Amino acid sequence: MKWILTIVCMVIMIITSLIFCTSPTQKMPDTAETLGEHLFFDTILSINKKFSCASCHKPGLSFADSVDFSPGAFGKKGRRNTPSAMNVSAQTHFFWDGRATTLEEQALMPIANPDEMALPIDSAVKRLQADKNYVRLFKKIFNEAPSSKTLAIALAKFEKSMETPSPFDDWRINDNENALSASAKRGFTIFSNKGKCVKCHFGPDFNNVEFRNIGLFDGKKLNDSGRADFTKLGSDIGKFKIGPLRNIALTAPYMHNGMFKTLREVIDYYNDPDKVVPNPINRDTLLSQPLHLTEQEKTDLENFLKSLSGKRQVTESDI
């Protein structure tokens, strides 16, 4: 009996020491970036303390979601598909309609949005100011108590830290021919030529700074007017931010409304948009003719898109 008790005590001691050795005291945020990460995963920023930014921006899905519309704090679904929160440091507009032009501005909007975390920013700041731990951390990092400004800076810093170079970059930068399959390399050629993808998808994250109408607005079943919601301009009806392509293989479903469940469905759409949405309003002329891609070319294009998935550094969420 004594023998068993001794073993049990030893096991408890080992587990306890392990817990304390890996406890947050060792991983306490000490920079704006790590504080932002801590906040990103903390449910303190939602009205019912059940949702965090990571509830919709899931780490295993390139900080996007796997559903067409993510549910918010009250269970109500949002209006648009959750975009990835990774590879955003070079972006000039945020949200599908581009209503935020800095990451700091963007970072606070989902907290206050009644369909998302539903917590007014003033209330969020008061909560942080009432939390001794956060007060200590903000003072240590920003030399001041939590405020909407420092909250936004911290969240933005964390998001800016999540850049993920990919096998495609390895191939192009280091001439590592083994980084990409022959099919993916052919896919890049199709992407740049016959597929015309590069006409809109170029730059650090394979999206231009523009907004385009790709034909997913018909005023009937597809009635999200996109950028026009924000600008109130008729010319912006049906336009959305061009989607970044880094980690795209991890962020299904696709488009502002999540209507395509796979990359192949997306490619099939671009190959012949009229087959999917026959009467679009104000669709971009780039999509006026079918691409006539063969099945092999579609596969190559898909493999190229998959080569844009990169790994991120291990963070708090992974531990």
Added chain:
Amino acid sequence: MKKVLSILIVATLLQSCTEKRDTSIKGKWVDHMLAQDETYHDFIVYFKEDGTYDGIEGGKVVIQGGRYEQKGDTLIVNDNACAPYNIGMYKMVLYSQDSMKLELIADSCDVRRQGTVAFRFKRMQP
């Protein structure tokens, strides 16, 4: 001894006069640039053997598969970031074999023009 020295000096002079200067732009060139966030970044342009070039920053290819052609000291570039005004022409001014700037000849693409003329490139060792 004097004779040997003279021969060595003449040989060195001859070599320096006949040494072929590498004026090809092929390879990687880096510019240590001040970014918008007030920090310095390395921006690399990789002119490839196949006539394409990439812009590289922070381990990511930020300009993918632009096309270039070098005719003497004139560089003609063409990339999607500047559609529909794709073509830009620049004069290569080589300070030495491993440093260069590009002077504008013609480029109606504002973004590329402003970026390119500000760069001071240093050739990277392979």
